[in-house]
Amino acid sequence: MRQKLEAVLSPLEASAVAVSGGVDSMTLAIVANRLLGQERVTMMHAVSPAVPPEATERVRYFAGREDWDLHILDAGEFADKNYVANPVNRCFFCKGNLYGAISKVSDRQVLSGANTDDLGEYRPGLDAARNYQVRHPFLEAGIDKKGVRALARELGLGDLAELPASPCLSSRVETAIAIDPETLTAIHAIERLVGSELMPKTVRCRVRKSGIVIELDEQSFIGMASDRQPALSGAIAVLLPAALANQPISFAPYRNGSAFVGARP
Numbered sequence: 001m002r003q004k005l006e007a008v009l010s011p012l013e014a015s016a017v018a019v020s021g022g023v024d025s026m027t028l029a030i031v032a033n034r035l036l037g038q039e040r041v042t043m044m045h046a047v048s049p050a051v052p053p054e055a056t057e058r059v060r061y062f063a064g065r066e067d068w069d070l071h072i073l074d075a076g077e078f079a080d081k082n083y084v085a086n087p088v089n090r091c092f093f094c095k096g097n098l099y100g101a102i103s104k105v106s107d108r109q110v111l112s113g114a115n116t117d118d119l120g121e122y123r124p125g126l127d128a129a130r131n132y133q134v135r136h137p138f139l140e141a142g143i144d145k146k147g148v149r150a151l152a153r154e155l156g157l158g159d160l161a162e163l164p165a166s167p168c169l170s171s172r173v174e175t176a177i178a179i180d181p182e183t184l185t186a187i188h189a190i191e192r193l194v195g196s197e198l199m200p201k202t203v204r205c206r207v208r209k210s211g212i213v214i215e216l217d218e219q220s221f222i223g224m225a226s227d228r229q230p231a232l233s234g235a236i237a238v239l240l241p242a243a244l245a246n247q248p249i250s251f252a253p254y255r256n257g258s259a260f261v262g263a264r265p
Contacts, residue, residue: 001151004141006035016108018098018134019043019070021055023163024113024145027152028137030066032111038069044102044110046075049181050094050168052188058160075101078181088175088262094168095125099132110134116144122260164202174208175261182241183207189239190214197232198224202254205236211248212236221253 009015009032017029032041045059056072063070075098077083083093102110112129115138129136138148152161169184190205190212200220206213214236216224233249240247 001141001143001147002031002154005031005137005143005151008137008140009035012036012109013040014108015041015111016044016102016106017041017111018102018113019045019059020113020168021045021051021058022113022166023152023160024115024138024148026058026062026113026160027148027155027157028111028113029068030062030155030157031151032137033066033068038067042069042071042106042108044071044073044106046073046098046101048075048077049184050077050170050179052166052169055166062160071105073101073105078179084179086170086173086175086177086179088260089124089127090170090175090179092124092128094170095128096131099128099134103132112136113148114139115148116142122257171257172204172206172259174206174259177207177209180241180243183244186239186241186244190236193235193239194232197228197235204254204258206259207244208259211250212240212244214249214251215254215258216251217254221251224251 015032015036017025017032019025019029029043043063045056047056059070062068077094077097080093080097083090083097099110110132112134114123114126114136118126119139143151149161169187170179172187173179173183187205187207191203194200194203194205194214198216198220200216202217204215206215229251236249
């Protein structure tokens with residue numbers, strides 16, 4: 001896999017990796033930087049209320065460790081009314097703003113960490129990528145998520161190889177509920193609270209029209225004692241912004257992409 005990936009990357013004269021802080025883009029950035037060096041590859045990381053602070057911390061840490069040429073930017077998606085309105089294809093506007101912001105500061109070939117598993121899911125961000133001629137080296141090399149993690153282990157990246165998937169915080173908000181920075185801050189705080197209390201493998205705080213739903217991986221959901229729910233719900237309620245106060249709080253098994261509701265264009 002590494003040879004196939006390096007075969008894709010080697011001909012590139014000047015490239016920019018869009019680094020989110022997840023295992024896919026981080027692994028791609030590390031391979032590209034070790035292969036091409038600072039002269040031929042730079043890293044672009046966007047910060048916003050939708051990006052968990054620990055993702056940015058992770059990017060900064062590896063930038064120092066791996067000697068990256070790192071640029072931090074604001075993609076400006078919160079100034080885009082289409083993004084804030086949170087349609088079912090919100091990711092199209094998110095990625096469009098990201099790649100547009102990168103193109104304003106760099107004329108390099110933009111690379112993303114999309115892998116072959118992403119082709120089996122609804123990914124409107126890939127449509128935005130096509131508009132900016134973004135390349136996806138993992139796709140070109142035929143590497144899936146399992147392969148990315150294996151590659152990260154081979155590279156000696158430690159805990160990064162086992163990093164759970166963590167899409168942007170806006171992905172927790174049900175379609176057609178406006179994206180609000182205060183709500184995203186609360187979502188992040190609630191997931192950290194539940195994570196420390198229950199130590200689940202997966203936790204998502206979903207903001208729905210019907211209320212706040214805490215989704216947990218099946219083992220954690222089944223194993224959670226029912227008598228813990230009232231106290232935990234009370235602690236969660238304290239973290240909710242005024243706009244979501246008095247919303248009912250419930251728990252449910254985790255479902256990937258369950259906040260995307262409605263017909264997909």
